Amino acid sequence: MQPSMKKTRPQTITTADIDEIPIESKLLLSSSSSSNKPNYLHVTDQVFKRLLSTALKGIDETSILALLDTSENLKYARTYAQLINDLFYLKMKDDYLT
Numbered sequence: 001m002q003p004s005m006k007k008t009r010p011q012t013i014t015t016a017d018i019d020e021i022p023i024e025s026k027l028l029l030s031s032s033s034s035s036n037k038p039n040y041l042h043v044t045d046q047v048f049k050r051l052l053s054t055a056l057k058g059i060d061e062t063s064i065l066a067l068l069d070t071s072e073n074l075k076y077a078r079t080y081a082q083l084i085n086d087l088f089y090l091k092m093k094d095d096y097l098t
Contacts (some may be wrong), residue, residue, distance in 0.1 A: 037089050040081040048078060 040048055049068060053061045068074045 037085060040078045040085065045074060048074070048081075052077065052081070 053064050068077055
């Protein structure tokens with residue numbers, strides 16, 4: 001009797017998609033170890049802005065959107081949000097294991 005073969009899940013990111021991702025984002029993708037935590041680099045602009053305005057409830061939404069008026073500012077905010085998210089995730093993981 002032969003052992004049963006494991007089924008492999010199809011990957012959601014194709015090699016064509018990976019070539020279009022900047023190198024900084026590739027590093028963040030490779031360091032992300034959980035599929036349960038959000039990835040702010042891959043959501044649409046509208047979703048990211050909605051998530052950000054929801055998280056910052058005390059601040060006027062129009063002022064948040066005014067700060068994210070250029071693609072450069074939006075890219076910076078996404079990268080910063082992802083780094084902070086990864087930092088808190090690793091801190092939580094460390095606290096759990098110790």
